[in-house]
């Protein structure tokens with residue numbers, strides 16, 4: 222008797238893979254090997270059960286709830302349901318705020334510099350380290366705001382939110 | 393109006409939905425809700441949860457109708473991908489909440505009954521698979537997706553999916569006590 226059919230072939234046969242279904246040696250083996258024939262019958266039964274009744278009646282309260290959401294979203298003309306601009310505007314406002322803070326603190330430091338410069342040489346250290354730290358913090362803030370923008374946008378708008386990310390989290 | 397919509401193609405209806413036509417949306421819902429509900433029930437293994445997920449799926453269809461591009465695939469595949477993502481997101485959220493002790497463990501959740509039409513033994517066995525295994529079995533066996541289609545929807549490589557699928561089949565064999573007489 223020839224070798225038993227490998228599992229992948231059994232599954233493909235059960236799923237109705239045409240190329241493998243017409244494979245003559247496999248057919249012949251199944252005709253002679255009761256073990257493989259039984260295993261295939263079980264797999265075919267499982268596939269049949271899984272495919273049976275793939276349509277069920279959706280519970281009626283779902284449409285009722287959905288319909289009221291749809292009606293509510295249509296009666297709100299200011300924010301179209303699929304609008305992306307509020308998110309983008311929020312991000313832009315965040316960036317502007319950070320930039321404003323940067324200017325304000327720079328201005329304040331300039332004031333401090335004027336006073337500090339009276340008692341040199343302290344002013345040399347103060348503005349350099351201070352400004353460097355400020356630049357670093359503001360830069361990081363700006364970058365993270367910009368980096369987060371597409372994430373929020375994507376999550377909110379796309380019906381397929383980053384499957385790869387989801388995989389990394391799920392498995 | 394409704395009679396005319398019933399005969400319209402999915403893509404035609406989606407055009408109307410993106411123009412905020414609620415009647416076209418209802419026609420699409422009537423056409424797909426049953427299938428998507430059955431899919432969600434098997435995917436998440438919980439009837440009560442599947443109800444919420446069905447609502448969320450169609451809500452996203454309503455919100456994202458304009459992002460649907462018929463040149464990239466038919467509506468049927470698109471809505472299944474939306475449903476798949478909704479269900480995966482929810483399962484991820486629930487797992488996190490469980491880990492924080494905020495939600496009951498599987499089997500204690502509401503409406504956790506085997507999907508109608510499935511032999512109880514198989515339904516129970518499916519429930520015992522890991523969510524990742526159940527997903528690939530449901531998509532491959534029940535919905536007839538090819539592995540490359542599952543790859544593009546889930547981001548998991550075909551190789552991993554095939555290995556997972558065969559582990560799932562082995563596990564189902566064991567759970568259903570199918571003797572290996574070969």
Ligand SMILES: [Zn+2]
Nearest residue numbers: 225226254257
């Ligand atoms: Zn054999």
